[in-house]
Amino acid sequence: MKEKGIWLLSKMKPEHLKKAQEMAPDHEMIKGWEEDSNLDFPVENIEIVYGWNKDKVQKAGLLESEDSQLKWIQVSSAGVDYMDLAHLKEQGILLTNASGIHSIPIAESVFGMLLAHGRKIQQAVVDQAQHIWRDDQKLVELSGKTMMIVGTGHIGKEVGRLAKAFNMETIGVNRSGREVEYMDKIYRQPELTDHVEEADVVINILPLTSETEHFFDEKVFSHMKEGTLFINVGRGPSVNTEDLIQALDDGKVAFAGLDVFETEPLGKDSPLWDRKDVLITPHISGNAEHYNTRLFEVFEENLHAYAEGKELPKNLIDYEKNY
Incomplete structure (x- = not known):
């Protein structure tokens, strides 16, 4: 088991999973998109979250852990008003959204x-x-x-x-x-x-x-x-x-x-x-046929920069504007 983890709460295609592992070889890829999947990895060692599931995150205590190493969250939505932006800002956690894929x-x-x-x-x-x-x-x-x-x-x-x-x-x-x-x-x-x-x-x-x-x-x-x-x-x-x-x-x-x-x-x-x-219509206008591919394209560009210690270039949330 690697010391750092990327918690995948949005589904990744096998080819995308392989690419992510190649870009971040020192990170464990933790598949967490299935409804009944439990986090079988030290929560304090999770550094990146891909996608979001409020119930799973709360159950794991990810945002409450005093030893948390969480550095970056890539959500799967364009809007981020459901996130605790004040807490993320206070903790210095980077947040990127899915703007553009919808x-x-x-x-x-x-x-x-x-x-x-x-x-x-x-x-x-x-x-x-x-x-x-x-x-x-x-x-x-x-x-x-x-x-x-x-x-x-x-x-x-x-x-x-x-x-x-x-x-x-x-x-x-x-x-x-x-x-x-x-x-x-x-x-x-x-x-x-x-x-x-x-x-x-x-x-x-x-x-x-x-x-x-x-x-x-x-x-x-x-x-x-x-x-x-x-x-x-x-x-x-x-x-x-x-x-x-x-x-x-x-x-x-x-x-x-x-x-x-x-x-x-x-x-x-x-x-x-x-x-x-x-x-x-029941909040479905953003449902995309190629959703997984488009979301990964945003994540891939950012993960490449993250691995090189550079500023995230795509869809970085400005906490002063809250978008």
Whole structure:
């Protein structure tokens, strides 16, 4: 048994496991992704965690061990709001996320939701089950419309790329106002309410921070143009659900495609379930066909740098910004 370990809580393909072992030959590769697997390795000797499983980590006492040698955690998600960032910062533990690996599937889900509504596919599914032939519906096109993308990271950029394929105008919104490919205009987050009425479609891809909690509230919705289409694939708590429901009732929002929610799973008594102007998916838009390969590519680049004592080059979390 080696003195240092890498705890694999996300599944690795055999070829990826072999690569990781070659890059870190002095580390034990501990397979921990199976639900019933127990940690058969000294917890204080774990130096790197790949993936995350809160229950297993708590059971092992990894973050509580006074003798812990934990140096780096590579999580499998883009958002890190569920991690104890203050503790990780205090302990000097590096944290890298999976930003970028979800961009393709989430962007495709965004357009799936928009097409389900605009081309009346959502209604057709219901009608098919009831044997109803409804040929008098008004359908809308995305072409020529303006999409505002709030959050212009990897996912936002991919959404913008697809929007261009649909012949849409694009407005990007980010913290700094930096230029981003595939965006015709860029505004800073504090300027959103001054310009949100320019958009026919608003996509929320914000991370969850102290600045973005309930970012989409009554004030933002009230500034939207009548009949806006709203999609949330960012973080549930970045949207005030009650204010969204009111915006739907008022007609400010004509349709909401929601993959994330303030409370998950969404409660069975939530009024969102029964609305015809809402499409719900159970936080699955980031599920990727090539997830394991893309996650390992992030880890591989960082592990190579880590083994050489260099700064991690990919997706390192800034604890001052919490993303």
